[in-house]
Amino acid sequence: MSLRPTPAESELLARARQLAGRAEGHVSPNPLVGAVVVRDGEVVGEGWHAGPGHSHAEISALAGVTDPRGTTVVCTLEPCSHHGRTPPCTAALLEAGVGRVVIGTLDPLERGRAQGVQVLRRAGVEVAVAEGEDERACRELNSAFITWALTGRPEVTLKLATSLDGKIATASGESQWITGPGSRRRVHRMRAASDAVGVGIGTALADDPRLTARDLEGEVRQPARTVFDSRARLPLDGRLVATADQTPVLVIAGTEAPSARIEALVARGVDVRVLPGTAADRVRGALDLMGERELQSLLVEGGAGLAAVMLQAEVIDRVTWMLAPMVIGGTGAPGAVADPGFATLESAPRVDGIAVERIDDDVAISGRLRPLATLGGD
Ligand SMILES: NC(=O)c1ccc[n+]([C@@H]2O[C@H](COP(=O)([O-])OP(=O)(O)OC[C@H]3O[C@@H](n4cnc5c(N)ncnc54)[C@H](OP(=O)(O)O)[C@@H]3O)[C@@H](O)[C@H]2O)c1
Structure with a gap:
């Protein structure tokens, strides 16, 4: 059975969306992404993607965490598994030794590539993907990016x-x-x-x-x-x-x-x-x-x-x-x-x-x- 976010993680997804929204109007052609790092229910790191060339949200959220091993990273969008303007986030998450990753919605651009979810799961990281209202809200956050990625318009x-x-x-x-x-x-x-x-x-x-x-x-x-x-x-x-x-x-x-x-x-x-x-x-x-x-x-x-x-x-x-x-x-x-x-x-x-x-x-x-x-x- 697919893993889903817990009610507490669902609230953290809402917080991650708020963080993502801080860069509204500055990230295109990249998506708006926010991330929260949690240890034993306590938020130990927060970050968002500020725009092309800047760190991805997961990386900026992990930046201030002294020992990220075993933490849960909650992010609005599937972490990237490819080299773009910055290195893949999946590699950074694996290197940091995080135990669980909660994803608001899948990234349409990850399709046909290695796929962030698969890379993390294959390496033994627990991955929960949101559904229902959480997923809908995360998709709406990036509706322009998703429309363009899937339709070319x-x-x-x-x-x-x-x-x-x-x-x-x-x-x-x-x-x-x-x-x-x-x-x-x-x-x-x-x-x-x-x-x-x-x-x-x-x-x-x-x-x-x-x-x-x-x-x-x-x-x-x-x-x-x-x-x-x-x-x-x-x-x-x-x-x-x-x-x-x-x-x-x-x-x-x-x-x-x-x-x-x-x-x-x-x-x-x-x-x-x-x-x-x-x-x-x-x-x-x-x-x-x-x-x-x-x-x-x-x-x-x-x-x-x-x-x-x-x-x-x-x-x-x-x-x-x-x-x-x-x-x-x-x-x-x-x-x-x-x-x-x-x-x-x-x-x-x-x-x-x-x-x-x-x-x-x-x-x-x-x-x-x-x-x-x-x-x-x-
Ligand atoms: N209250 C509001 O929100 C609001 C907003 C905007 C405007 N307005 C008001 O609305 C009025 C203008 O409206 P309107 O209906 O006359 O004009 P419009 O919708 O601004 O322009 C219509 C014209 O655009 C051209 N056009 C449409 N589709 C096209 C396409 N695919 N490719 C190329 N050209 C295309 C055609 O003119 P051609 O074939 O001649 O090129 C068409 O007659 C003004 O009074 C303005 O102040 C109000």
Whole structure:
């Protein structure tokens, strides 16, 4: 029978997830990992992975432990058994002489390699792998990494801000700001935690956004900014183009884009990719391109046209819907998702695993549109 974490170890897994979360927004393309070292029920070491090139969590947790022999190491993700930017963690755990390793979830990248669990078990270390809620929470912690590792594409989160009646702007196009300052700060944090952000050209033309993560404490990693712009209409004098030399701007254009427009954008430092096919084909092509660049998470910030294309193409993994306590009304004011919409309630996408959060006077509803990818068979 497979070994499972004890109730006490299950609590330590929650602590390890907290530790892992300290590096949110800094580890990609690596996973977020936290680890706790325990002897006779007492925590003797804690650590987390701070990002590429830094020690893995297990190693940093063991670093301060004077005699690690016989200890239990509780970690959110399967220890690696391969040489990457750092040596394998399994070797370090074996060298340290730990007696038991508790793992929150398996690492999809360990598949087809030596597999951390097998290496440890073959060497006589007791290994317990979590299941149920513990495993689910550890997988969600690294949902972007897992999605990318298993599908080759980034995890896509659609974020929209609407009035109570589902409008994203007034009939005259005014949309800044529907939600309050607290929600806007949240959006900046979401951007900082994402490898890429994206909008449709309608939004770029209407709002001239910067799409950077701002007004946050500490070191902030800026996301790659992406505009879905079939005809390469992104204004040359707009904020995105003006800052392209500091933070990358990627334009996803169609074959109908005039070459003079493309050349003008490229001359200003914009990375323009021409992708063939329908808008849905271009969205899928763009996600493949991002995956190849190791971009593991994409935050889509609208507008209604891009949201519609992405929903119809079934590429959205998660949503965060921010509701402001106001009513805009009127058939001329755009709703959050443009035509064609979904013809039946049966075909309308539903969000699972809902989390509801109050942010000042706004309400943020988050959840999953598509289940997180699984290894299959494990
Ligand atoms: N409240 C909010 O959360 C929020 C968020 C964002 C925007 N807004 C508001 O929404 C309005 C803009 O929405 P919108 O629906 O007009 O525009 P949009 O969704 O930003 O852009 C739609 C356009 O993007 C282009 N596009 C879509 N898919 C593409 C693909 N796969 N490849 C290349 N290009 C693609 C198409 O234009 P082309 O074919 O012409 O290239 C499409 O017409 C503005 O008023 C803005 O202020 C509100």
